[in-house]
Every structure is written in structure tokens, then in C-alpha cells.
Amino acid sequence: MCDAFHVPDITARKNADLPHAADYTLAQPYERYTDVDQQTWGTLYARQIALLPERACTEFLDGLQALRLAPDRIPTFTELNERLARTTGWALVAVHGLIPDDVFFEHLSQRRFPVTWWLREPQQLDYLEEPDLFHDLFGHVPLLTNPVFADYLQAYGKGGVKAAHLHALPMLARLYWYTVEFGLIRTPQGLRIFGAGILSSRTESVACLSSPAPQRVPFDLQRIMRTQYNIDRFQDTYFVIDSFDQLFAATAPDFTPYYAQWSGLPEFGASERAPTLEATHG
Numbered sequence: 001m002c003d004a005f006h007v008p009d010i011t012a013r014k015n016a017d018l019p020h021a022a023d024y025t026l027a028q029p030y031e032r033y034t035d036v037d038q039q040t041w042g043t044l045y046a047r048q049i050a051l052l053p054e055r056a057c058t059e060f061l062d063g064l065q066a067l068r069l070a071p072d073r074i075p076t077f078t079e080l081n082e083r084l085a086r087t088t089g090w091a092l093v094a095v096h097g098l099i100p101d102d103v104f105f106e107h108l109s110q111r112r113f114p115v116t117w118w119l120r121e122p123q124q125l126d127y128l129e130e131p132d133l134f135h136d137l138f139g140h141v142p143l144l145t146n147p148v149f150a151d152y153l154q155a156y157g158k159g160g161v162k163a164a165h166l167h168a169l170p171m172l173a174r175l176y177w178y179t180v181e182f183g184l185i186r187t188p189q190g191l192r193i194f195g196a197g198i199l200s201s202r203t204e205s206v207a208c209l210s211s212p213a214p215q216r217v218p219f220d221l222q223r224i225m226r227t228q229y230n231i232d233r234f235q236d237t238y239f240v241i242d243s244f245d246q247l248f249a250a251t252a253p254d255f256t257p258y259y260a261q262w263s264g265l266p267e268f269g270a271s272e273r274a275p276t277l278e279a280t281h282g
């Protein structure tokens with residue numbers, strides 16, 4: 001189990017009585033959503049819709065439009081899966097929360113995206129310590145409609161299934177973290193957001209582009225795989241891709257030699273001003 005996310009003990013959670021299958025999935029328990037949940041969804045949705053048009057990449061905004069999410073109602077995974085099936089063939093599966101890495105990778109490798117089914121409490125609007133429905137659905141799912149990103153995420157899952165026994169999970173977790181969760185992309189209009197961890201966060205959607213504090217460095221696979229990250233505050237480093245094609249191409253090769261080359265090398269701190277390493281890996 002890598003250190004990216006601990007798999008929290010869900011038995012303490014109020015809905016842990018709902019059984020899940022061996023692959024950690026369950027049917028979306030739509031009847032468990034309360035009026036407060038529906039209002040929380042509406043609040044979170046409205047806040048991000050107001051912020052993102054000038055900040056999110058067009059591929060995300062186009063995906064959001066394709067999903068036709070209702071602004072004031074939690075969507076059913078069934079309706080979204082019908083729409084996704086007509087775009088890139090991805091499907092959402094409901095889970096209780098973070099699931100073991102190997103199970104997560106297996107789902108991604110089969111074009112299934114695990115989505116936490118419960119929604120945060122009103123008092124957690126701006127921060128909660130693990131992914132909830134809004135983070136997973138609003139943050140991650142729109143980009144699954146983009147063919148290149150959809151292929152990237154499936155390739156990432158396949159790589160993870162292979163790497164699980166290579167003790168390379170911390171390196172893979174960093175690649176996921178600095179792209180799928182907190183990635184930025186360069187566009188003719190300037191930097192734009194594609195990372196779900198930012199897109200589902202009101203405060204980081206603003207700070208990631210406007211704050212002078214973090215460094216924004218070009219995508220560099222070796223540097224990403226050797227750079228630690230913060231899980232409980234804004235990122236100190238954002239990696240910037242030039243295109244989703246670049247990201248997909250980066251995951252094309254078999255990573256096994258990279259793990260062998262880089263695993264023994266010193267790691268970089270999250271805020272460390274480290275050199276670009278891209279040219280140095282063969």
C-alpha cells in the first residue's frame with residue numbers, strides 16, 4: 001500500500017452498513033442523499049461554475065457540458081454512464097471512498113472510474129481530508145469525456161496493475177498526484193487547470209494560477225516521480241503539460257527501467273527548486 005492515500009477505516013462512517021462487492025463497488029445508494037446533501041451539491045456546483053470558465057482548460061469545460069449535470073441535483077451514476085458510454089466508454093462505479101491501490105488500478109485499466117458516493121457535510125465545504133462525491137464526480141469525470149485523457153488514465157491504470165509488484169507505487173502515486181489531481185496545462189490564453197484536486201476546490205482554483213508562492217515547472221516525468229507532495233495544503237509545485245498528447249506519450253513506454261534508475265536517487269521536497277531532469281533519462 002503506497003503512502004499516497006491511507007485507506008481510511010470506513011466502519012466508523014455513518015453509511016458503512018452498506019455492503020460492497022469484492023472489487024469495493026456498490027450500487028449508488030441514491031435514497032441515502034438528504035435534502036442537505038442536495039443543497040450542498042448545489043452550493044459546491046454554483047461556486048465552481050462561477051470560477052472555472054476563465055481557469056479550467058477547455059477540455060474540462062467541454063466535458064462538463066457533455067455531462068449535462070443539473071446544478072441543483074446530485075446526478076445518478078446511471079444517467080452519467082449512459083452519456084459517458086457515448087463518448088469514451090468510461091463508466092463510474094460507486095465506492096465508499098479510497099480503495100486499495102491495486103483495486104483502484106484494476107478499475108482504471110478497465111475504464112471504470114471509482115467515485116465516492118457520499119457528499120461532504122456543509123461545514124466541510126472548503127476542506128475535507130479525503131475525496132468525496134464532489135471531488136470525484138465534478139473534479140474527475142468531465143475529463144473522462146476527452147479521448148486522449150481517457151486513454152491516458154486507462155494506460156495509467158494498466159501501468160499500475162503491472163507496477164504493483166515492483167514497489168513502484170509511490171512513484172506512480174506522484175505521477176497521478178501531479179497530473180490527474182493537480183496538473184496545469186499551457187494554452188495560448190495562458191495556464192489552465194486540468195487537475196481534479198484543484199477543479200473541485202474553490203480556493204485552490206484561484207491560488208494555483210494567481211498566487212506567487214508555488215513554482216510552476218514544465219512536465220518532467222523523472223522529476224515528478226522523485227518529488228514529494230503535500231496532501232493537506234495547497235501544492236508548492238505545479239507541473240505544467242503542453243498538451244494531453246504529451247501526457248499520453250509520457251506513459252506510453254514501460255516504466256520498469258525508470259523505476260530501476262530512479263528509485264535509489266534522492267527525492268525532492270515538494271517546495272524544492274530542483275533542476276529540470278527530463279533530458280537526463282534515456
Ligand code: HBI
Nearest residue numbers: 004097098099101104114173176
Ligand atoms: N481510491 N477511490 C479511490 N480514489 C482514488 O483516487 C484513489 C484510490 N486509491 C488509491 C489512490 N487513489 C492513489 O494511491 C493513486 O495514486 C493510485
Ligand code: FE
Nearest residue numbers: 131181196197
Ligand atoms: Fe481525486
